[in-house]
Amino acid sequence: MLFESKTIVRSRHAAVALALLTCGTCSFAQSAASPADFSGSWERRDDVGGGSFGGILEKIIPKAVLKPEFIEANRREAARQQAGDVVAFSSKWCQTFHYPFFMQHSAAWHIVQTTDELIQIPEVHTFARHIYLDGRKHPDPAALVPNVNGHSIGKWQGNSLLVDTIGFVPGGGTPGGGRIGPATHLTETFTLLDAGKKLQVTFTWEDPSIFLKPHTYNFTYYKSAPDSYALEDYCHADEATQSGSVVEPKQQ
Amino acid sequence: MNRKLTEIVVAIAISCFAASAQQAKSAVPDLNGYWALQDDSRNVPRSKLTAQAANTNQDELAKHDMQEIRWCHWYGVPYLMGTSPLQIAQNLTGREIAIIFSTRNPGRHIYLDTPHPNSGTYDATSTGHSIGKWEGETLVVDTVGFSEEGLTAIPGGGRRTKNSHLVERFRLLRNGNQLSVVFTWTDSKTFAEPHIYEFRYFRLPKGFEMSNVDCDPADEARAKFLLSPPGTQIP
Numbered sequence: 001m002l003f004e005s006k007t008i009v010r011s012r013h014a015a016v017a018l019a020l021l022t023c024g025t026c027s028f029a030q031s032a033a034s035p036a037d038f039s040g041s042w043e044r045r046d047d048v049g050g051g052s053f054g055g056i057l058e059k060i061i062p063k064a065v066l067k068p069e070f071i072e073a074n075r076r077e078a079a080r081q082q083a084g085d086v087v088a089f090s091s092k093w094c095q096t097f098h099y100p101f102f103m104q105h106s107a108a109w110h111i112v113q114t115t116d117e118l119i120q121i122p123e124v125h126t127f128a129r130h131i132y133l134d135g136r137k138h139p140d141p142a143a144l145v146p147n148v149n150g151h152s153i154g155k156w157q158g159n160s161l162l163v164d165t166i167g168f169v170p171g172g173g174t175p176g177g178g179r180i181g182p183a184t185h186l187t188e189t190f191t192l193l194d195a196g197k198k199l200q201v202t203f204t205w206e207d208p209s210i211f212l213k214p215h216t217y218n219f220t221y222y223k224s225a226p227d228s229y230a231l232e233d234y235c236h237a238d239e240a241t242q243s244g245s246v247v248e249p250k251q252q
Numbered sequence: 253m254n255r256k257l258t259e260i261v262v263a264i265a266i267s268c269f270a271a272s273a274q275q276a277k278s279a280v281p282d283l284n285g286y287w288a289l290q291d292d293s294r295n296v297p298r299s300k301l302t303a304q305a306a307n308t309n310q311d312e313l314a315k316h317d318m319q320e321i322r323w324c325h326w327y328g329v330p331y332l333m334g335t336s337p338l339q340i341a342q343n344l345t346g347r348e349i350a351i352i353f354s355t356r357n358p359g360r361h362i363y364l365d366t367p368h369p370n371s372g373t374y375d376a377t378s379t380g381h382s383i384g385k386w387e388g389e390t391l392v393v394d395t396v397g398f399s400e401e402g403l404t405a406i407p408g409g410g411r412r413t414k415n416s417h418l419v420e421r422f423r424l425l426r427n428g429n430q431l432s433v434v435f436t437w438t439d440s441k442t443f444a445e446p447h448i449y450e451f452r453y454f455r456l457p458k459g460f461e462m463s464n465v466d467c468d469p470a471d472e473a474r475a476k477f478l479l480s481p482p483g484t485q486i487p
Contacts, residue, residue: 039343039345096466128352230359
């Protein structure tokens with residue numbers, strides 16, 4: 001009787017294990033599913049009464065606390081703009097936008113989400129940003145090839161996505177007057193609000209060679225209607241040159 | 253005891269079957285990943301052009317293409333589908349599939365099971381507006397709404413125009429390690445009959461990362477290289 005009982009228990013375990021194993025493949029898709037669905041088209045709106053996209057930035061973005069040389073560089077740039085030179089060289093020449101420029105641009109941007117990656121696809125002249133979710137690490141510094149979006153890895157914390165980015169090509173800037181260098185480190189938190197109608201992204205920029213303390217701010221994006229679709233925001237430097245606003249393709 | 257055991261197994265089996273059925277209903281081939289073209293990836297016959305298209309000034313078209321490259325305009329489809337590698341990303345929701353390229357561009361968005369927007373309000377683009385649906389194991393993508401921006405040459409002859417209509421059929425081969433895309437272009441002003449060709453892409457290893465190929469219209473040396481006679485000494 002004792003023997004029979006043990007056999008039955010062992011058989012039950014085996015049968016349940018077999019059933020669960022068989023079921024394993026069918027439940028994988030659910031267990032591998034992401035805790036939150038960020039996919040869709042996202043855009044900024046004037047929800048603070050800024051009056052313009054630049055005006056919104058002034059109202060919601062704190063000034064970065066910078067080392068003196070960057071404060072001076074910002075002062076010179078502001079003086080140049082005050083003198084009427086309001087369009088940056090890179091804008092006149094349709095050069096590639098560095099991250100996070102498309103995140104504060106008026107054009108919508110899009111998220112496509114797989115189990116392994118979250119991909120941000122802007123409409124403006126730059127590259128898609130890949131946030132790897134498959135557990136990989138940043139490449140070894142010797143093997144890291146810098147690019148305008150840096151190298152990004154993400155992990156889930158509850159329903160939020162934490163994103164860690166290094167490896168930026170220097171030359172970009174942040175809202176609030178910050179600059180981006182080769183050693184700049186960005187951490188972001190992506191969180192859905194209002195039952196998925198809004199997406200809040202909190203940015204924290206760190207680089208002791210530029211910032212005296214971490215520069216933190218957040219943006220809220222609004223989800224576009226389900227029947228909306230992506231556009232192409234084209235930039236034709238040749239038209240700008242023909243209109244006389246650019247005459248020589250020389251770097252400044 | 254035996255009855256209890258049987259009940260447990262049956263209960264698990266039933267829930268398993270239900271989950272499997274649900275998954276089977278939503279399961280589609282997994283195109284996710286990075287794909288590369290090889291030397292033997294392209295089966296492209298010559299197209300049969302209309303007389304109007306055949307008589308197009310080729311010098312003007314070549315000049316147009318060079319200007320598009322020089323100024324880093326969006327190159328568009330079909331050029332982008334001939335670049336390698338490219339990434340296909342199937343959104344978890346099943347409502348969209350994106351194709352991402354290494355060149356500077358806004359990618360392709362394929363919206364599933366939805367109609368094209370009203371052509372009267374749609375702004376034409378170099379990649380057009382794409383909608384898709386699954387026909388068994390094949391993803392069928394229908395694209396209209398093209399602009400004439402970018403590199404418009406179609407493999408085999410002919411050019412993308414505002415009237416072009418493209419149907420692509422994506423199908424996995426060889427245990428998902430190859431991807432066949434059959435392209436069919438129709439355009440009554442360009443082609444005397446539908447122009448069909450096929451590319452086969454090869455799946456790249458998991459963990460692959462695509463590099464970016466930048467384009468800088470302000471690069472003076474680049475501009476001179478592109479617009480000067482070949483062999484001109486340019487620093």
